[in-house]
Amino acid sequence: MARRTKAEAAATREALLDAAEEVFLEKGVARTSLEQIARHADMTRGALYWHFRNKADLFQAMLQRVRMPFQELVEEIGDPSVTERPLEAIRLACLKGFERLEQPRYRRVHAILIHHCEVFGDIDPLAMQNEMAEEACGALIDYCGCAARLGHLRPGLDPEVAGELLQAMLGGLFHDWLRNHERFSILERGTLLLDTQLELMRAPASG
Amino acid sequence: MARRTKAEAAATREALLDAAEEVFLEKGVARTSLEQIARHADMTRGALYWHFRNKADLFQAMLQRVRMPFQELVEEIGDPSVTERPLEAIRLACLKGFERLEQPRYRRVHAILIHHCEVFGDIDPLAMQNEMAEEACGALIDYCGCAARLGHLRPGLDPEVAGELLQAMLGGLFHDWLRNHERFSILERGTLLLDTQLELMRAPASG
DNA sequence: CCTTTTACATACACCCTTGTATGGATGACG
DNA sequence: CGTCATCCATACAAGGGTGTATGTAAAAGG
Numbered sequence: 001m002a003r004r005t006k007a008e009a010a011a012t013r014e015a016l017l018d019a020a021e022e023v024f025l026e027k028g029v030a031r032t033s034l035e036q037i038a039r040h041a042d043m044t045r046g047a048l049y050w051h052f053r054n055k056a057d058l059f060q061a062m063l064q065r066v067r068m069p070f071q072e073l074v075e076e077i078g079d080p081s082v083t084e085r086p087l088e089a090i091r092l093a094c095l096k097g098f099e100r101l102e103q104p105r106y107r108r109v110h111a112i113l114i115h116h117c118e119v120f121g122d123i124d125p126l127a128m129q130n131e132m133a134e135e136a137c138g139a140l141i142d143y144c145g146c147a148a149r150l151g152h153l154r155p156g157l158d159p160e161v162a163g164e165l166l167q168a169m170l171g172g173l174f175h176d177w178l179r180n181h182e183r184f185s186i187l188e189r190g191t192l193l194l195d196t197q198l199e200l201m202r203a204p205a206s207g
Numbered sequence: 208m209a210r211r212t213k214a215e216a217a218a219t220r221e222a223l224l225d226a227a228e229e230v231f232l233e234k235g236v237a238r239t240s241l242e243q244i245a246r247h248a249d250m251t252r253g254a255l256y257w258h259f260r261n262k263a264d265l266f267q268a269m270l271q272r273v274r275m276p277f278q279e280l281v282e283e284i285g286d287p288s289v290t291e292r293p294l295e296a297i298r299l300a301c302l303k304g305f306e307r308l309e310q311p312r313y314r315r316v317h318a319i320l321i322h323h324c325e326v327f328g329d330i331d332p333l334a335m336q337n338e339m340a341e342e343a344c345g346a347l348i349d350y351c352g353c354a355a356r357l358g359h360l361r362p363g364l365d366p367e368v369a370g371e372l373l374q375a376m377l378g379g380l381f382h383d384w385l386r387n388h389e390r391f392s393i394l395e396r397g398t399l400l401l402d403t404q405l406e407l408m409r410a411p412a413s414g
Numbered sequence: 415c416c417t418t419t420t421a422c423a424t425a426c427a428c429c430c431t432t433g434t435a436t437g438g439a440t441g442a443c444g
Numbered sequence: 445c446g447t448c449a450t451c452c453a454t455a456c457a458a459g460g461g462t463g464t465a466t467g468t469a470a471a472a473g474g
Contacts, residue, residue, distance in 0.1 A: 003421050003470040012421080028325030030237030033461055046423045049463075115333055118235030118323055126322055126386050133383060154407070161403050168400060169372060172379030176340060179333050193375060196368050200361070200407040211451060212441060219451080240431060253453045256433075 013051045015041045017062050021108045029059065029117035056121035063128070066109045070139040073097050086143040087152055087198055094170065094194055098187040101177075111178040137167040154203050162201050169197055220258045222248045224269050228315045236266065236324035263328035270335070273316045277346040280304050293350040294359055294405055301377065301401055305394040308384075318385040344374040361410050369408055376404055 004012065019041035023032045034055060038048045052058040073093040074082070082089040100106045117125050141163030148159040173193060177186045211219065226248035230239045241262060245255045259265040280300040281289070289296040307313045324332050348370030355366040380400060384393045 003419090003468085005471065006420090009421060028237070028327070030235070030325050031327060035461075044423055045462090047421075050421060054463080116325055118237050118325055120235070120238060130386060133386075157403070157407075161399060164396070165376060165400055165404060168379035168383065169376040170379065171382060172375035172377065175378060175382050176375065179337060179340075189371070192368060193372055196364070197372060200364075213450090216451060242431075251453055252432090254451075257451060261433080 012041075012043065012047055016043060016048055016051060016058070017065065020058055020062055021105065021112065024062075024112045025108050025116055029055075029112065030120060034058075054121065056123045059117075059123055062109060063113065066106050068097065068100060068106070069132075070097075070136045074139070083146075084150070085152070086146040086150070087202060090140065090143050090166065091194060091198060095187075095191065098190045101174075101186050107178070107181055110174075111181075114175060114178050133167070133171065136170075137163060140164075140166050152203055154201055157201060165201075166197065169193065219248075219250065219254055223250065223255055223258060223265070224272065227265055227269055228312065228319065231269075231319045232315050232323055236262075236319065237327060241265075261328065263330045266324075266330055269316060270320065273313050275304065275307060275313070276339075277304075277343045281346070290353075291357070292359070293353040293357070294409060297347065297350050297373065298401060298405060302394075302398065305397045308381075308393050314385070314388055317381075318388075321382060321385050340374070340378065343377075344370060347371075347373045359410055361408055364408060372408075373404065376400065 016037065020037050023037050023040050027036075034045050034048050037058075038045045041047075048058070052061060070093060073096040074089055076096055077089065077092045079092075082092065101110065113125055113128065117123075119125065141160050144153065144159040144163040144166070147153045148157075148162075153159060153162060170190075173186070173190055177184065177189075223244065227244050230244050230247050234243075241252050241255050244265075245252045248254075255265070259268060277300060280303040281296055283303055284296065284299045286299075289299065308317065320332055320335065324330075326332065348367050351360065351366040351370040351373070354360045355364075355369075360366060360369060377397075380393070380397055384391065384396075
């Protein structure tokens, strides 16, 4: 075998990550050996151990490709006026998130993180999920607080509870869909449920 | 070592299941060997292989101790008049569920099923979660449909969407809490969120 | 063009785990 | 009270996975 050029080496790395996604999703992280991943990418463990220190390192690199914090989604909307309509900001950011999740890579990696891996090595998936949940919930509560101050929230509805409600609902939908994505479209049902929920929480006809 | 009496043997079996719960929860199902479980129960693998065929069999027996279908919770309310107040039936059944989840055994086993195990052997935890979700969601939609026919639901709110909304919210809360139960009380926050959500979905003051 | 480094493939040693086979002591039972 | 099935411990064989060490041919770089 010959040494590859830098571009080929980078491609090898990506191929290994792609292979890891597929095998992890199919057989679970714990039950897949590095040998299986390497073979699935038409490589050997030698290549894998050159690009990554071990399975945990490979796993983290895999996650690195699909980071998607809530605040980033809000900024991606590109409309500065959404600050004045916080509930709409939530809505558009979630729609952005749904769209991303329909991309195979995002869906697969998140499904692995949520449903197909346990603690191993120095990796704690639950801690990562906690971080994601905290970040999202915090942002949602902030936006709900903002909405409350602007009078956009139904009177009597505590903004913190509203944020937690949204986070719980979105998280539940997220988990359900990732369990088997063929049951329904996250974009369709997500839009329907989110719009319904926001409508329930919105202040009635502010004539 | 001497042979035990039947009662002692049954106690051994329970002790092995208890040990499995604790070790599974701490280290994950895949990363725990049968040796570790046996030692944690002050036994050897011999005892384990006598009571269970393998890890999958042990796992299923562990789940068997905490079955909790939604319909069973409704029946446990013991008030036949709840049929006339479906939203109240949902509320009381969920409260029953919250209370059960605060028992260590129920909490631990569900946490293992949701967050600490992958597919292994002929066991597919996701299929089990799917069954649980389907059962709960179906029941919730039924009750919401009943509520709609009785005019208890906010006009314009599709009962199927209402059921899915409840299931997503409860599921999200469930997952969040099982991730680390020390953050909040499932009974307290669950009651708060559920009451808030039901209030949002309820038909306004039917004077 | 020569040297060095890169990007892998191959080979090796080690440990952990599983399943089963065997042993043995005693409760259950007639 | 003797026999048998039970309940569990111990021993054994086998396989699979990990990490590392070594080999190597070509790309990088001067």
